[in-house]
Amino acid sequence: MKKFFTVVFILLAVAALASADYYIKSKYHSDAVSIAGTNQPAKEEIHEQWIGGDKFANITPDMTIVMDVGKSKAWMINHKNKDYVETDLPLDMAKLLPPEMASMMSMMKATVAVEPTGAKKTIGQWACSGYNVSISMMMMPMKFSVWATETVPFDLNVYMNKFYANFLKGTLRLDDTSVAEMKKVKGLWIASEMNMEVMGSKIATATQVVEISQKPAGPGVYSVPAGYTQSKFLSVR
Numbered sequence: 001m002k003k004f005f006t007v008v009f010i011l012l013a014v015a016a017l018a019s020a021d022y023y024i025k026s027k028y029h030s031d032a033v034s035i036a037g038t039n040q041p042a043k044e045e046i047h048e049q050w051i052g053g054d055k056f057a058n059i060t061p062d063m064t065i066v067m068d069v070g071k072s073k074a075w076m077i078n079h080k081n082k083d084y085v086e087t088d089l090p091l092d093m094a095k096l097l098p099p100e101m102a103s104m105m106s107m108m109k110a111t112v113a114v115e116p117t118g119a120k121k122t123i124g125q126w127a128c129s130g131y132n133v134s135i136s137m138m139m140m141p142m143k144f145s146v147w148a149t150e151t152v153p154f155d156l157n158v159y160m161n162k163f164y165a166n167f168l169k170g171t172l173r174l175d176d177t178s179v180a181e182m183k184k185v186k187g188l189w190i191a192s193e194m195n196m197e198v199m200g201s202k203i204a205t206a207t208q209v210v211e212i213s214q215k216p217a218g219p220g221v222y223s224v225p226a227g228y229t230q231s232k233f234l235s236v237r
Contacts (some may be wrong), residue, residue: 021052021221022154024188025211028060031204047147047207051154055222056163065171066222067091069162072171075224081235082228096234110137110172114184123147123190124210131185133192137172142196150187153214159188188212 025048032042048059054070064077067089074091078085085096112135119130128147135142150156160183168174168182191208 020214021050021217023211023213023215024051024209026207026209029206033201033203034197035201040198045214050217050221051159051163052217052222055163057217057221058167059221065167066224067163067166068222069166071164076234077224077228082225083231083235084228085231089170090166091121093171093173093234098233110135110174110178111177112174112181114169114181116131116184121147123149123208126151126190126209126212128190129186133182133185135172140196140198142194145193146185146189147191148185148187149190152212156187171235 004120025046027044027048030040030041030043033040045061048057050057050059054068056067056069058065062079064075064079066075066077068074069089072089074087074089075084076087076096087096112133114134115132117130117132121130126149128149131144131146131148133144133146135144163181165183168179174182188209189207192206194203194205196203
């Protein structure tokens, strides 16, 4: 059970196109928490996204997810264990996890509700609109306070339809109705705060974009690092 929730948190920590690619850098914070007798300290991390043509990479210290829409392939890369899983698009997490966790994931169906608040706010250089987003998975409600902007240097429609929708369907197993509801948040999530309760423990995270720029992606951004081992199932240790 603890490993299953770890996978969900990794995916949420997650759950935001030319010769020079587009780069999004975010600061991520999670409060200290104790779940099922296991203590996790507060965490500060840098999360990154790269967008380039048919390729997309979501990079965190623990895991990188790479999608190549042109090849209809994706790679889930575990940096702690230095291994990875290769799969076809569209993503389906239930096919990538060990059998004991895949059965739980296959039963997971999320419902989404998005409510614009009407509030406006400038965060960094971006003019943002406010939203309340609720995602319920396995009777676990997650409440997000979101600030999003439509002022970005890349094509939002391409980003949303080519990468974002594919990512949501595969990692959170959202159906078309839930994906359409998520798209009611107009634009890129610039800042968000999430609160939920799991097994009696309260979990709180916050993410804020600090940079959106256009620059060449470094070597290896869209590929598996050298020396990593291919696995049949995604490792979550």
